[in-house]
Amino acid sequence: MRIAFIGDLQYWKAEIENLEYKMRQVSMHKPDLAIVMGDFGGSKMRSVEGLEETKHHVDLIGCPRQAIMGNHDVEYNSEYMYDYDPVSTFREVFGKEPYSATVVDGVLILCVTIERQPLEGLRTIHAVYVSDRQYEWAREQLKKHEGMPTLLVTHAHMAGAGIRCDRPLHTSATDTYLEQTFKPERWQALTKEFPQIKAWCSAHLHMGHDYDTAITYREGVMHISCGVMTCCTRDESCNTRFVDINNGKLTVYTLDHNNDKKLIEDAVLDLNENTPPEGRYYIPQKGEILVGEDDAPTAVYRHPYLDRYYVATQKDFLWEYDGGLWDFTGTIAYERKVKSLSAESDRLYIEFADGEIRSVDPHSRKRWQYTDHINQEYIPESELKGDIMKTVPFSTFSKKEGIYVKFI
Ligand SMILES: [Fe+2]
Incomplete structure (x- = not known):
């Protein structure tokens, strides 16, 4: 057959x-x-x-x-x-x-x-x-x-x-x-x-x-x-x-x-x-993912409560990685430089390099920045709340596919 x-x-x-x-x-x-x-x-x-x-x-x-x-x-x-x-x-x-x-x-x-x-x-x-x-x-x-x-x-x-x-x-x-x-x-x-x-x-x-x-x-x-x-x-x-x-x-x-x-x-x-x-095939690993053909990671943050990581890139994407899925779930910041992140149990706080702070619901489909249609649903904030997210060590490697980040 x-x-x-x-x-x-x-x-x-x-x-x-x-x-x-x-x-x-x-x-x-x-x-x-x-x-x-x-x-x-x-x-x-x-x-x-x-x-x-x-x-x-x-x-x-x-x-x-x-x-x-x-x-x-x-x-x-x-x-x-x-x-x-x-x-x-x-x-x-x-x-x-x-x-x-x-x-x-x-x-x-x-x-x-x-x-x-x-x-x-x-x-x-x-x-x-x-x-x-x-x-x-x-x-x-x-x-x-x-x-x-x-x-x-x-x-x-x-x-x-x-x-x-x-x-x-x-x-x-x-x-x-x-x-x-x-x-x-x-x-x-x-x-x-x-x-x-x-x-x-x-x-x-x-x-x-x-x-x-x-x-x-x-x-x-x-x-x-x-x-x-x-x-x-x-x-x-x-x-x-x-x-x-x-x-x-x-x-x-x-x-x-x-x-x-x-x-x-x-x-x-x-x-x-x-x-x-x-x-010819590849065995994917948890905590290892393609970042892009011409983009590279600059920082990886670990969520204090959830099995999640946030990968910041040279092109100023901030991608959310789910440790259960072994994959990116979406884009928290789209071509916009992030300075720091913090988390409470029901909010994710993002501080941008230009000083703006916003929070999103970490469990909502509305937390992502989509490339079109409806904008991210967020609340403007005056300060970061909860636990400041720590960065974790990461390494990179290249394949024909592009640059990979490895952080677990
Ligand atoms: Fe398709």
């Missing part, structure tokens, strides 16, 4: 992208199934025509297909307000639901779609949201297929998977990983509740496969990031991911669209053993 993962099909015009040619390149490697990872439709995104165009191109591969939706397929858009219904349009074009559970060669392929976030409490259009209903549906499928090796497929990866990304873009938009600002922790919990989840494919980041952290392995799960074949690439790569499932082994490949003759083998996982894969 060979699966081709068609990463975000965002483009300007299909003919300029030469999508027919690129689909033939995929077809040449004879996939048995194509999974379209969401964010599709090119310039006609969020329309029947856009979805029809996607379907037309993917069908050129000549194998069955399954599609899930991404954040852009469901986002609220001020141009046509909120009258576009993503699910009914998806059903109309693809004739099925945007989520599925299929057993192939003794492996459960569990495809979970992104859904539209509730309008109530909307902070930003950028969201990678999944409803409680679909989360419970996924749990039911895992229970129904108890013990069966499972490949989970979602548009965005799990928090703490350590997958490389465009850091300032996604962290500021708070849409880096699945359910960021909603319930990201429950996806880690799912992998622990169901150790049968052996591998997890995701897209959304528009980056190539030639990084150690394009594939990671955390606590028994191999996280596989899927690149893109169009101009939406963020690093000029043009890669499509292939996965073979044969005789209890899962083999991950890269198709480089600029050199399409042979698939490049990236890593192999034994689905029946609890052993790490063989090949």
Whole structure:
């Protein structure tokens, strides 16, 4: 069984992208199934025509297909307000639901779609949201297929998977990983509740496969990031991911669209053993995270009560790191120099270098600075209150992905 993962099909015009040619390149490697990872439709995104165009191109591969939706397929858009219904349009074009559970060669392929976030409490259009209903549906499928090796497929990866990304873009938009600002922790919990989840494919980041952290392995799960074949690439790569499932082994490949003759083998996982894969991948650690391609940490503060850290950078971002998630949760200060931080049990205080002091609710979705839409909700303060946060020692190291900070 060979699966081709068609990463975000965002483009300007299909003919300029030469999508027919690129689909033939995929077809040449004879996939048995194509999974379209969401964010599709090119310039006609969020329309029947856009979805029809996607379907037309993917069908050129000549194998069955399954599609899930991404954040852009469901986002609220001020141009046509909120009258576009993503699910009914998806059903109309693809004739099925945007989520599925299929057993192939003794492996459960569990495809979970992104859904539209509730309008109530909307902070930003950028969201990678999944409803409680679909989360419970996924749990039911895992229970129904108890013990069966499972490949989970979602548009965005799990928090703490350590997958490389465009850091300032996604962290500021708070849409880096699945359910960021909603319930990201429950996806880690799912992998622990169901150790049968052996591998997890995701897209959304528009980056190539030639990084150690394009594939990671955390606590028994191999996280596989899927690149893109169009101009939406963020690093000029043009890669499509292939996965073979044969005789209890899962083999991950890269198709480089600029050199399409042979698939490049990236890593192999034994689905029946609890052993790490063989090949090129990275094992993420708690307290270690990518800061950016051209940004570096200047200080790391530790919260006195919560398992949280705040990473200040040269470009004057202040990012909140959650010790449970092993990931950034959002941006407390956006391109604004912070002088010091303090905390009480129910408030976080920020003193900026220009003298302004404000406090935010450390448990609210309103504490972050989003890159658009609704501003941070804060209270102006005259002084820092509670415990002044201490900085902790940190080190840095560089990879092709950028500069990492390590503080635990
Ligand atoms: Fe996306």
